[in-house]
Structures are given as C-alpha cells and as structure tokens.
Amino acid sequence: xxxxxxxxxxxxxxxxxxxxxxxxxxxxxxxxxxxxxxxxxxxxxxxxxxxxxxxxxxxxxxxxxxxxxxxxxxxxxxxxxxxxxxxxxxxxxxxxxxxxxxxxxxxxxxxxxxxxxxxxxxxxxxxxxxxxxxxxxxxxxxxxxxxxxxxxxxxxxxxxxxxxxxxxxx
Numbered sequence: 001x002x003x004x005x006x007x008x009x010x011x012x013x014x015x016x017x018x019x020x021x022x023x024x025x026x027x028x029x030x031x032x033x034x035x036x037x038x039x040x041x042x043x044x045x046x047x048x049x050x051x052x053x054x055x056x057x058x059x060x061x062x063x064x065x066x067x068x069x070x071x072x073x074x075x076x077x078x079x080x081x082x083x084x085x086x087x088x089x090x091x092x093x094x095x096x097x098x099x100x101x102x103x104x105x106x107x108x109x110x111x112x113x114x115x116x117x118x119x120x121x122x123x124x125x126x127x128x129x130x131x132x133x134x135x136x137x138x139x140x141x142x143x144x145x146x147x148x149x150x151x152x153x154x155x156x157x158x159x160x161x162x163x164x165x166x167x168x169x170x
Contacts, residue, residue: 013052022050029144046065076096079092091114099130103117127154130152149163
C-alpha cells in the first residue's frame, strides 16, 4: 500500500525562520572558479536546492558541473539545523567523493560562517585527504547568493578553493 502524499505547503518550522532567505532553488549566475595547488584551475556551474517539510531541518542538494563540458562534477546533500534559541548553525553533509562532514558556525544577519567540526571518509578515498573545510554563504544586497569554500588537505594549509555567485532560479 502506498503512503499518502500531502501536497499542501507546509509552514517553515519557527526555529528556522532566520534561514528563510536560503530557501528555494538557486543557479550559478556565471561560472564559479575553483583552484588548489594540487589541481588545475577550473570553472564550474552549480545548482542549489534548499527545502523543508516542516521539521526543524532544512534539506539541501548541491550539484556542480564543468562550465564548458557540462560534465557532472561534485554533489553534496544533507541537512541544516539550528541550535534552538541561538545563532548556531550546523550543516550535515554527504559528498559524492566519499567525504561526510559536519560543519558548524554562526549566522549573522544573512551570512553563514561554517567550519569543519567532524569529518569522515571512505577507506579508499583518494589522497591527499581533506582535513578541514570552511565555507561562507552570504546573501548580497543585490539579492544574489555568494559561496566561498576554503579547504585544507594533508599537505596544504587552509586556503580558498571555490568561489561562486548564484541567482534565484525562475
């Protein structure tokens, strides 16, 4: 027997109201740029989807593609939680590279600053291993969303890896 599906819009959990500016679909405004000392610089496009089902959690899915070839690159999915009564935010992330992480940080206005709290990977993950990630999401005054990701590996210190700007998808 199939479970009934409720297609009625569900109200956002009140604990997530400070993050309501993230909700919806976003697509890269123009190709983002990626670089790191151990890889060739690249350009990419990306779609982001932030949704909810009324629980105190935001669901997300990020899909990145090579800017020129359109080949799928990187995928992340997971959940965003807020510590009740605070501006503390946690991202629980699973990546198609075999990395699973928890990033925690603070929400200040319409800017999220997150840093690795916990990290695990599949036993056969490619080296050098990622050791730390930090990311910043910021809703700009022009309505565009900007994301900057920094990364550290076994042999490289924390440095900027990705930068991209998104507009709301129509």
